[in-house]
Amino acid sequence: MEKMAGKGLGGEVIGFFLAVAFCIICPEYVSSAQRELGKGSPANTSATASPSGSVDNAIRTGAAVADTPRPTPRTGPYFDLVASKNVTALLGKTAYLNCRVKNLGNKTLNMQVSWVRHRDIHLLTVGRYTYTSDQRFRAIHLPHSEDWTLQIKFPQHRDSGIYECQISTTPHMSHYIHLNVVEPTTEIIGGPELYIDRGSTINLTCVVLYSPEPPAYIFWNHNDAIISYDSPRGGVSVVTEKGETTTSFLLIQQARPADSGTYQCNPSNAQSKSIVVHVLNEANSIFPLSGEYPAAMQRGGQAFAPTSATHCLVLAACLFLSLS
Structure with a gap:
């Protein structure tokens, strides 16, 4: 029995030294084993969630930036709304309705800018030419300019209304300008x-x-x-x-x-x-200084007449007799 106890004690001592030697010689294996054991720990899970979440957010942010639409240059003609506004004109004073068309370029040979009056659907101008017998209307366009202007001389109240600036595309493009003729x-x-x-x-x-x-x-x-x-x-x-x-x-x-x-x-x-x-x-003045007043005056919605001095004396005497 003593031999067996000695052998058991000796075996535990030998096992302890072997374990220490193994940890010293193979530290990487111990570290990997600890990491495998830590996967089931909730604390480690929360610790590793933060870096992975930040990576995911970075990916999503990049995707959002990639999905943002970027402005693309226009290839066809379009209206410059800032330079093509409604007009208020003075009665009898020349009015100018301006229509600015961008990206028309050399397409003027195939496309034309026209002005149409909506009141009677009357074609007024096409390009630089006027198509109305009313000599008050005239088309104005300078070479290499983006502005197509309709001039109206001596505008009247009946000239107020909507005028259409039209580009002869397929289908045609339109911009509406309202003219208001006022008389101060x-x-x-x-x-x-x-x-x-x-x-x-x-x-x-x-x-x-x-x-x-x-x-x-x-x-x-x-x-x-x-x-x-x-x-x-x-x-x-x-x-x-x-x-x-x-x-x-x-x-x-x-x-x-x-x-x-x-x-x-x-x-x-x-x-x-x-x-x-x-x-x-x-x-x-309404109340002269002579001291004369109207026989009756309105005050507070009730009429009253001035009391004479004789009436005052009679009332005073009656009051004195009643007291005595």
């Missing part, structure tokens, strides 16, 4: 009559509306005579603010009866407008 209007605030107290400041405001461009000038008249801002009278000035809505202010300080009359605002691109100004003296 003039208004004087506070008209048609204005009452001013003597000694105050006359402030007349003239507004020009619906004008595609500001008027070049605005004249003021008083009783059909142009107002002179350097006259000996003095105290007369004009301030004009131009923009989409143009406003002109006429200021006359220390108003006097001679300033009464008809004032007229005359813009360069719109009809004139008039207002009648009355400068009131003290004798023309």
